[in-house]
Amino acid sequence: xxxRGLSIRYKILLLLTSIPLITLTAYLVxxxxxxxxxxxxxxxxxxxxxxxxxxxxxxxQLNAVLGTTKPIFQDYLSQYKFSPVANSIFQNExxxxxxxxxxxxxxxxxxxxxxxxxxxxGANSLLGTLAAQMPLYFAETDANGRVVKVPFHDDxxxxxxxxxxxxxxKSTIFMVLVRMSESAEMFRAATSQKLYLISADGTVxxxxxxxxxxxxxxxxxxxxxxxxxxxxxxxxxxxxAANGADLxxxxxxxxxxxxxxxxxxxxxxxxxxxxxxxxxxxxxxxxLVSLTVIISLFxxxxxxxxxxxxxxxxxxxxxxDFNVRVDVTSNDEVGSLADNFNLMAAxxxxxxxxxxxxxxxxxxxxxxKTVQETLFPETRAKIGPLAIAGYYEPASECGGDWWHYCQVxxxxxxxxxxxxxxxxxxxxxxxxxKSASTIIEKLDISPAKxxxxxxxxxxxxxxxxxxxxxxxASFDLTTGELVxxxxxxxxxxxxxxxxxxxxxxxxxxxxxxxNPRLGQARDSIYEQTSIQLDAGDxxxxxxxxxxxxxxxxxxxxxxxxxxxALIAANKDFPNVSDSVDxxxxxxxxxxxxxxxxxxxxxxxxxxxxxx
Amino acid sequence: MSKLDVKMDKAADKLTxxxxxxxxxxxxxxxxxxxxxxxxxxxxxxxxxxxxxxIREWIKWMGTAGPAKITFSNCPKxxxxxxxxxxxxxxxxxxxxxxxxxxxxxxxxxxxxxLFRYGTEYTDSSVTPPEAVKDEEGNDMExxxxxxxxxxxxxx
Numbered sequence: 171x172x173x174r175g176l177s178i179r180y181k182i183l184l185l186l187t188s189i190p191l192i193t194l195t196a197y198l199v200x201x202x203x204x205x206x207x208x209x210x211x212x213x214x215x216x217x218x219x220x221x222x223x224x225x226x227x228x229x230x231q232l233n234a235v236l237g238t239t240k241p242i243f244q245d246y247l248s249q250y251k252f253s254p255v256a257n258s259i260f261q262n263e264x265x266x267x268x269x270x271x272x273x274x275x276x277x278x279x280x281x282x283x284x285x286x287x288x289x290x291x292g293a294n295s296l297l298g299t300l301a302a303q304m305p306l307y308f309a310e311t312d313a314n315g316r317v318v319k320v321p322f323h324d325d326x327x328x329x330x331x332x333x334x335x336x337x338x339x340k341s342t343i344f345m346v347l348v349r350m351s352e353s354a355e356m357f358r359a360a361t362s363q364k365l366y367l368i369s370a371d372g373t374v375x376x377x378x379x380x381x382x383x384x385x386x387x388x389x390x391x392x393x394x395x396x397x398x399x400x401x402x403x404x405x406x407x408x409x410x411a412a413n414g415a416d417l418x419x420x421x422x423x424x425x426x427x428x429x430x431x432x433x434x435x436x437x438x439x440x441x442x443x444x445x446x447x448x449x450x451x452x453x454x455x456x457x458l459v460s461l462t463v464i465i466s467l468f469x470x471x472x473x474x475x476x477x478x479x480x481x482x483x484x485x486x487x488x489x490x491d492f493n494v495r496v497d498v499t500s501n502d503e504v505g506s507l508a509d510n511f512n513l514m515a516a517x518x519x520x521x522x523x524x525x526x527x528x529x530x531x532x533x534x535x536x537x538x539k540t541v542q543e544t545l546f547p548e549t550r551a552k553i554g555p556l557a558i559a560g561y562y563e564p565a566s567e568c569g570g571d572w573w574h575y576c577q578v579x580x581x582x583x584x585x586x587x588x589x590x591x592x593x594x595x596x597x598x599x600x601x602x603x604k605s606a607s608t609i610i611e612k613l614d615i616s617p618a619k620x621x622x623x624x625x626x627x628x629x630x631x632x633x634x635x636x637x638x639x640x641x642x643a644s645f646d647l648t649t650g651e652l653v654x655x656x657x658x659x660x661x662x663x664x665x666x667x668x669x670x671x672x673x674x675x676x677x678x679x680x681x682x683x684x685n686p687r688l689g690q691a692r693d694s695i696y697e698q699t700s701i702q703l704d705a706g707d708x709x710x711x712x713x714x715x716x717x718x719x720x721x722x723x724x725x726x727x728x729x730x731x732x733x734x735a736l737i738a739a740n741k742d743f744p745n746v747s748d749s750v751d752x753x754x755x756x757x758x759x760x761x762x763x764x765x766x767x768x769x770x771x772x773x774x775x776x777x778x779x780x781x
Numbered sequence: 782m783s784k785l786d787v788k789m790d791k792a793a794d795k796l797t798x799x800x801x802x803x804x805x806x807x808x809x810x811x812x813x814x815x816x817x818x819x820x821x822x823x824x825x826x827x828x829x830x831x832x833x834x835x836i837r838e839w840i841k842w843m844g845t846a847g848p849a850k851i852t853f854s855n856c857p858k859x860x861x862x863x864x865x866x867x868x869x870x871x872x873x874x875x876x877x878x879x880x881x882x883x884x885x886x887x888x889x890x891x892x893x894x895x896l897f898r899y900g901t902e903y904t905d906s907s908v909t910p911p912e913a914v915k916d917e918e919g920n921d922m923e924x925x926x927x928x929x930x931x932x933x934x935x936x937x
Contacts, residue, residue, distance in 0.1 A: 590833040639833075677927055686868045690869070729926075
C-alpha cells in the first residue's frame with residue numbers, strides 16, 4: 171500500500187487557518203501603509219499649521235514692537251534727539267529695555283547718537299557686550315534694512331531697523347532690545363513637536379533648551395535651508411536627523427526679517443499609533459487564528475471521522491473482507507460516498523458469491539462435459555463391411571446432440587438425435603437417450619420398436635418439456651439392408667455410388683417415413699422402412715446445426731453451401747475418415763473460429779462390401 | 782420479448798392469421814386463441830426463422846385449433862423445411878395453399894423465390910415446376926433445394 175502523507179484533517183486545518191491568516195496579513199500590510207501615509211500627511215498638516223501659526227504670531231509680536239517704537243523713531247528723526255514724549259512712551263513699554271540710535275559719521279561708520287534705557291548705563295553695557303558683533307550687525311542691517319537677533323540666547327530680542335532720510339542719503343539705525351518672554355517660552359515648552367525660530371543661516375533664535383544660539387544644521391539639514399532663493403513661504407519634508415532618526419520637518423517663513431519657524435516631529439513618535447495598531451492587530455490575529463483552529467478542528471473532525479471510517483473500511487476490503495459496512499449518517503457528499511461504498515461492497519460481495527457460484531457451476535458443467543463425452547463412441551470404427559466416422563462439437567460445455575453406433579447381433583444400430591435447444595438441459599436428455607439405448611441394445615428389436623421405447627423413456631424424463639428429434643437405423647451386416655425410423659429428424663442423405671462422381675441428384679434423402687418427435691407424446695407409434703445399401707454406398711447423418719453455422723459476420727452457412735460441401739467431400743466416394751475431414755474443413759473455413767450457435771454433429775457410414 | 786408479430790382477423794367462422802418475424806422460445810402463442818373457428822388461414826410469408834423451441838410451441842398452438850381446417854399460405858423455405866421434417870408441424874387437418882421455392886443461378890449469384898400454388902404448380906400428388914425460371918438478366922435459374930426432400934410433404 172502507498173505510504174500515507176499528511177492527514178486530510180491537518181490539510182483542512184492548514185487550509186482553514188492559512189486562508190484567513192494570509193488574507194488578514196495582506197489586509198494589515200495594505201491598511202498599515204495607507205494608515206501610515208495618512209498619518210504622515212496629518213502630521214505634516216498639523217505641524218505646518220503650527221509653524222504657520224507660530225510664524226504669524228512672531229511676526230505680529232515683532233510688528234507690534236515696531237509699531238510701538240515707530241513714534242519714538244519719528245520723534246527722534248524730527249529733531250535728531252529724543253523728546254520727553256518719546257521718553258515717556260519708552261518708559262511705558264515695559265518689554266522694551268533699550269533703544270539705541272546709530273547715525274553715520276563723516277567716515278560712514280555708525281556712531282551712537284542717542285539712547286533710551288530703563289536701567290542707567292544699560293545701553294552702554296549692552297553695546298559693550300556686543301561690541302564684537304556690532305560691525306556684522308550693521309552690515310547685515312545695511313544689506314537687509316532689518317535684522318533680528320537673540321544675542322544672549324534668552325528671551326531678549328535685538329531688532330535693528332534702518333531708516334533713510336527723505337533724500338535717502340543718510341541712514342539711521344535704531345537698535346531695540348525687547349524682551350519676548352511668552353514667545354520664547356512657547357518655543358521652549360513644546361514637547362511632542364519641537365519648535366524652532368531660526369534665522370536664514372540656521373541659527374536657532376528660540377527653541378528647546380540648549381538649542382538657542384546653535385545651528386539647526388547640527389540636528390537636521392532640511393532642504394529649504396539650502397534653497398536660499400526659494401520664494402516658498404511654507405513647506406514640509408522628511409529629513410534624517412544627525413542621530414539617524416527620521417524627522418518630519420515643516421517650516422513657515424515669518425515674513426519679518428529672515429525669520430523662519432521650524433517644527434520637527436520624530437517620525438517614529440508620530441507613527442506610534444501604527445505600532446499600537448500592529449500590536450492590537452497581532453493580538454486580534456492570534457485570537458482569530460485560535461478560533462479558526464478550534465472551529466476547524468470541530469468541522470474537520472466530523473468530516474475526517476467519516477473519511478477515516480471509509481479509509482478503514484476500504485483497507486478491510488483491500489484485505490478481502492467485503493462484508494464491512496460504513497455507518498455514516500450525514501447527508502452530504504461524504505454520506506453519499508459512504509452509501510455508495512456500502513452498495514459497492516454489497517455488490518462486490520454479491521458478485522464474489524456469484525463468481526464462486528459460477529465457478530462451481532462451470533466446474534460442474536466441465537464435469538458434465540467430461541461425463542457426456544463418455545456417451546459418445548469412438549469417432550472412427552469399422553464393423554464388418556460398415557465403416558463409420560463421426561464428428562461432434564457442442565455449442566457450449568454440454569450439447570443436446572448425440573450420436574452413437576452399436577452392434578446387436580448381425581446388425582449395426584446407428585443413432586443420431588437432437589434435443590430441443592442445447593446446453594445442460596438438452597445434455598441431460600441425451601444422457602437419458604444414451605441410458606435407454608444401452609438397455610434397448612440388448613433387446614434385439616427393430617428400429618421402430620426401439621424408437622417407441624426410446625420415446626417413452628424421453629417422455630418420462632422430460633414430461634413433454636424437452637423433445638428430441640431422432641433418427642435410428644439398423645444395418646444388416648449380412649444383407650446390406652438399412653432399416654430406418656425417423657422421429658422428425660433431419661433426413662440423412664444416401665450417397666448412392668455410381669460410375670460417375672457424386673452429383674446433387676445422387677443425394678437421396680431417407681425420408682420415406684416420418685414420425686413424431688421423441689417426448690411429444692408417450693404412446694406415439696413409430697413406423698420404419700428399409701433400403702438396400704450396395705457396396706460403395708454411403709449415408710450422411712447430421713443434425714440441423716450444420717446449415718446454421720455462422721462466420722464472424724453472423725452469416726449462416728446455409729443449406730446450399732452445406733449441400734455443395736457434402737457433394738464436394740464425397741464426390742469421389744472417399745473413405746469415411748476423409749469424407750468427415752473434408753466436410754469439417756469446409757464448414758470450418760466458413761466459420762473462421764466463430765462460436766457455434768447450435769451443436770454440430772454428423773457421421774458418415776459407408777458400405778465397403780459384404781464379406 | 783417476442784420477435785414475432787402476429788395479426789389476427791376474424792370474419793364469420795374464418796380466422797386469418799398473419800405472422801412475421803422469428804418463432805423461438807420467447808414466443809407466447811397462448812395470447813392468440815385459435816379455438817372456435819371452422820377455417821383458419823395462416824399467412825406465413827413474413828416468417829424469417831424458427832428454432833426447435835419455436836417448433837415445440839407451434840405444434841402445441843396448432844393443437845388448440847381443434848377440428849378447424851387450417852391452410853398455410855405463402856410458406857417460406859424455413860416453414861416448408863419444418864413441414865417436411867417435423868411430424869405434426871402441419872396439422873392433420875392442414876393443407877398448404879402455396880409455398881415458395883428458392884431458385885438460384887450459380888454463376889451470377891442471383892436468387893429468387895418462386896411461389897408454387899396449389900392447383901397450378903402442384904397438386905396432392907405431383908409437382909409441376911415452371912418450365913423455366915430466369916433471373917433479371919435472362920439466365921436460367923435452377924431449384925435451390927433437394928427436390929425429393931423439399932416436395933416431400935406434397936406426396937404425403
